[in-house]
Amino acid sequence: MEMQFLGARTTLIEARHTMDRNNVIKLWSFVMEDLKSLGAKKLYPGLGNGSVNHISIRMLQMTLLKMTLMLGAIVYIRESFKSIQPPASPGSKWRVVTEVRCEDGSGESLEHH
Secondary structure (H helix, E strand, O other), rough: OOHHHOOOOEEEEEEOOHHHHHHHHOHHHHHHHHHHOOOHHHHHOOOOOOOOOEEEEHHHHHHHHHHHOOOOEEEEEEEEEEEOOOOOOOOOOEEEEEEEEEEOOOOEEEEEE
16 A cells, blocks of 8 residues: 555555455554554444454455555455566566466466566
8 A cells, every 4th residue: 555655556466365364463553543544444444443453354454455446556366476577678567477376276377567
């Protein structure tokens, strides 16, 4: 999100296709204040209710994903990072090579600019 605020073109690569972590974590007070100042309370009204700042990892991931998407980041799921390739010629862009995992276990390499 910070890179989006600074004007960068941001891409998020997530290897999993679901957000299913149900563990609960305690957030430090300064993290809670950062989330609130970014507007996370509008997306997840239960954030910060009570005297202890607990949230499930799944809800934190979903809230951060929604905020990131609203800022214009690109998100690819079911992909994992493989390598970065430098520009092939002057004026061209760096490329990121990822691997896509299908549900049947097969994989395929992709390039993103």
